[in-house]
Amino acid sequence: MDFPRKLGKTAAVYAFILGFLYLTIGPLEVAGGIEKYNIPGDFWTGLTLLVVAANYLYAVRGLWRGEFKGASFLLTGFILSTVFGLIFILLMGADGLLYLLGEAEEFSPITNFRPEIWLFIASTPVTAFILKIKRYMYRV
Numbered sequence: 001m002d003f004p005r006k007l008g009k010t011a012a013v014y015a016f017i018l019g020f021l022y023l024t025i026g027p028l029e030v031a032g033g034i035e036k037y038n039i040p041g042d043f044w045t046g047l048t049l050l051v052v053a054a055n056y057l058y059a060v061r062g063l064w065r066g067e068f069k070g071a072s073f074l075l076t077g078f079i080l081s082t083v084f085g086l087i088f089i090l091l092m093g094a095d096g097l098l099y100l101l102g103e104a105e106e107f108s109p110i111t112n113f114r115p116e117i118w119l120f121i122a123s124t125p126v127t128a129f130i131l132k133i134k135r136y137m138y139r140v
Contacts, residue, residue: 003136005066011129012063015074018081018123019056025115026050039115045084049116052080071133078126085120092117 025039029046033039055077062070092112099107 002068003066003071003133005064007129007132008063008066008070011074011126011133012060012070014125014129015056015059015063015070015077018077018119018126019053019060021119021122022049022053022056022081025119026053029115038111038113045116048080048084049119052077052084055080068133068137071130074126075130078123078130081120081123081126084116085123088114088116089120 026046026049028034028039029042029049031041031046033041055073059070059073059077062068062072063074064070092109092114095104095112096107096109098104
């Protein structure tokens with residue numbers, strides 16, 4: 001056992017929830033989206049969400065057992081979540097800047113608030129798990 005199982009089980013449950021959310025939204029984007037719930041149809045972004053979901057879901061088994069292998073997949077999933085979330089936050093900011101410069105006719109932050117952004121916000125508590133798990137990395 002590499003770190004306490006209680007910590008690992010808590011992280012595993014959270015990783016499972018995140019993986020399930022990414023696994024739900026990804027195919028919806030691949031299939032064409034749902035405009036009512038502001039899920040746009042974007043094939044490639046949907047595939048990237050499936051990759052993030054695979055990382056989170058693969059982390060569950062290792063985290064449940066208290067192994068560092070699970071923590072590495074949790075960290076990878078979090079890094080991917082952060083990258084894609086920040087990309088879409090920057091895109092939303094660019095649309096707002098175009099509106100301020102007069103290049104765009106309208107700007108609505110609500111319509112630009114894509115699922116990748118709120119999934120990124122939902123994944124930020126993973127940093128607490130990673131920092132707690134990091135304490136046990138160099139113990140002999």
